[in-house]
Amino acid sequence: xxxxxxxxxxxxxxxxxxxxxxxxxxxxxxxxxxxxxxxxxxxxxxxxxxxxxxxxxxxxxxxxxxxxxxxxxxxxxxxxxxxxxxxxxxxxxxxxxxxxxxxxxxxxxxxxxxxxxxxxxxxxxxxxxxxxxxxxxxxxxxxxxxxxxxxxxxxxxxxxxxxxxxxxxxxxxxxxxxxxxxxxxxxxxxxxxxxxxxxxxxxxxxxxxxxxxxxxxxxxxxxxxxxxxxxxxxxxxxxxxxxxxxxxxxxxxxxxxxxxxxxxxxxxxxxxxxxxxxxxxxxxxx
Amino acid sequence: xxxxxxxxxxxxxxxxxxxxxxxxxxxxxxxxxxxxxxxxxxxxxxxxxxxxxxxxxxxxxxxxxxxxxxxxxxxxxxxxxxxxxxxxxxxxxxxxxxxxxxxxxxxxxxxxxxxxxxxxxxxxxxxxxxxxxxxxxxxxxxxxxxxxxxxxxxxxxxxxxxxxxxxxxxxxxxxxxxxxxxxxxxxxxxxxxxxxxxxxxxxxxxxxxxxxxxxxxxxxxxxxxxxxxxxxxxxxxxxxxxxxxxxxxxxxxxxxxxxxx
Numbered sequence: 001x002x003x004x005x006x007x008x009x010x011x012x013x014x015x016x017x018x019x020x021x022x023x024x025x026x027x028x029x030x031x032x033x034x035x036x037x038x039x040x041x042x043x044x045x046x047x048x049x050x051x052x053x054x055x056x057x058x059x060x061x062x063x064x065x066x067x068x069x070x071x072x073x074x075x076x077x078x079x080x081x082x083x084x085x086x087x088x089x090x091x092x093x094x095x096x097x098x099x100x101x102x103x104x105x106x107x108x109x110x111x112x113x114x115x116x117x118x119x120x121x122x123x124x125x126x127x128x129x130x131x132x133x134x135x136x137x138x139x140x141x142x143x144x145x146x147x148x149x150x151x152x153x154x155x156x157x158x159x160x161x162x163x164x165x166x167x168x169x170x171x172x173x174x175x176x177x178x179x180x181x182x183x184x185x186x187x188x189x190x191x192x193x194x195x196x197x198x199x200x201x202x203x204x205x206x207x208x209x210x211x212x213x214x215x216x217x218x219x220x221x222x223x224x225x226x227x228x229x230x231x232x233x234x235x236x237x238x239x240x241x242x243x244x245x246x247x248x249x250x251x252x253x254x255x256x257x258x259x260x261x262x263x264x265x266x267x268x269x270x271x272x273x274x275x276x277x278x279x280x281x282x283x284x285x286x
Numbered sequence: 287x288x289x290x291x292x293x294x295x296x297x298x299x300x301x302x303x304x305x306x307x308x309x310x311x312x313x314x315x316x317x318x319x320x321x322x323x324x325x326x327x328x329x330x331x332x333x334x335x336x337x338x339x340x341x342x343x344x345x346x347x348x349x350x351x352x353x354x355x356x357x358x359x360x361x362x363x364x365x366x367x368x369x370x371x372x373x374x375x376x377x378x379x380x381x382x383x384x385x386x387x388x389x390x391x392x393x394x395x396x397x398x399x400x401x402x403x404x405x406x407x408x409x410x411x412x413x414x415x416x417x418x419x420x421x422x423x424x425x426x427x428x429x430x431x432x433x434x435x436x437x438x439x440x441x442x443x444x445x446x447x448x449x450x451x452x453x454x455x456x457x458x459x460x461x462x463x464x465x466x467x468x469x470x471x472x473x474x475x476x477x478x479x480x481x482x483x484x485x486x487x488x489x490x491x492x493x494x495x496x497x498x499x500x501x502x503x504x505x506x507x508x509x510x511x512x513x514x515x516x517x518x519x520x521x522x523x524x525x526x527x528x529x530x531x532x533x534x535x536x537x538x539x540x541x542x543x544x545x546x547x
Contacts (some may be wrong), residue, residue: 162379
């Protein structure tokens with residue numbers, strides 16, 4: 001009896017609560033968050049346009065100083081992360097590729113191996129995994145080093161010397177990270193496909209190496225190569241621009257550096273996922 | 287050497303016309319109001335003021351690194367708001383700036399790399415090609431033996447000297463120094479004053495051309511027989527104290543305490 005009477009009361013209470021106006025404090029909070037989000041989008045967008053402009057107009061300016069910096073960034077974000085990317089490639093190959101091929105073969109769907117590998121690993125997982133690794137290892141370091149540089153007034157020192165900080169600090173990182181993510185993605189895919197086949201072989205799945213690789217090669221289209229190139233370069237540019245923006249855009253106090261790093265990581269992930277979604281949409285519409 | 291301010295006919299290199307100096311931390315706050323100041327070629331200015339009077343912000347505004355909150359700022363006759371980014375960067379190459387408290391060197395670079403950076407960037411040359419010039423300017427600053435040391439490992443007074451070398455590397459027309467004598471022992475202080483005198487008189491490094499100097503200071507006593515024009519920042523006001531004779535005769539109470547100390 002009690003339960004039956006409680007139900008209409010709860011419903012009435014819920015109805016009453018739903019019709020109440022939202023508390024002013026909550027509205028203010030949501031409003032502030034929306035405004036802050038819009039300000040960040042505007043700031044990062046403007047910063048990206050400035051960086052793009054500087055990259056095109058000053059590509060060859062002071063190249064004896066800038067090009068070594070680009071090489072240093074490629075070394076830092078690419079070459080030094082090779083062991084890490086090989087490890088992730090091995091893990092992806094064993095965990096995802098090997099199992100997927102094995103299951104597809106068990107259910108007699110081995111002919112779809114190529115399509116599944118190209119869609120899942122080559123088109124989606126490879127670029128995203130490489131981008132996340134670079135963001136975790138290098139993106140966070142960029143926010144901290146640029147944040148500290150800004151806090152210690154080194155950016156003003158560059159300006160005082162007539163050196164454009166975007167040209168000297170941001171452009172090498174954008175190009176370096178874009179090139180590094182592209183290269184790491186290629187290595188990741190190769191390692192994952194090879195280790196995946198190793199796992200398939202160890203499980204005794206009747207699939208010859210030539211057959212395995214020709215299935216993948218047949219499923220690959222020229223659009224996939226273009227997509228990998230564009231996607232990885234975009235991911236690199238997004239991570240570098242967002243992390244440099246958070247390090248440089250405003251003068252950080254030392255205690256604010258950790259907060260800026262967290263914000264940069266979150267925004268980089270959102271940016272990469274949105275870019276990924278955009279590329280999927282374009283690919284589907286093509 | 288002229289002991290008092292003399293009327294100068296040459297056009298000003300840098301000018302503040304009714305400028306309000308903004309705080310770097312809070313650009314909406316004016317630390318000093320209505321500054322009317324002109325810097326002519328060959329002058330040697332010492333600008334004093336109490337701590338937090340806004341000397342560093344005044345100097346970075348003069349250098350064009352910071353916009354005034356109100357009023358006009360001219361670099362080499364051009365109003366800075368009308369200058370494009372490239373023009374502004376080009377104008378900054380004609381101004382050397384030595385920051386306070388160690389000169390804001392890049393701590394991960396060696397002393398030689400710090401000095402070579404502006405040379406290599408603006409002349410698109412390699413470090414090897416710039417090495418001779420770097421060695422010469424480091425010798426001028428008395429830090430030739432420290433060339434291969436990391437800048438972050440030096441103490442503050444040596445970093446300040448390296449910052450002077452870096453500022454002079456491009457042979458600027460104007461040299462701005464933010465409190466260069468702060469915390470120095472008497473020997474280092476003497477070296478700085480003698481070096482700045484030599485630069486202002488026409489040093490061989492500058493091909494004998496007198497370098498225009500502006501230095502800020504917590505107190506003006508040390509500068510009274512070196513600089514030739516004096517300014518003072520206090521209570522959000524800019525005071526042009528004139529030359530040495532006017533400085534000695536100044537009735538400004540706070541300034542009098544400083545000079546008498």
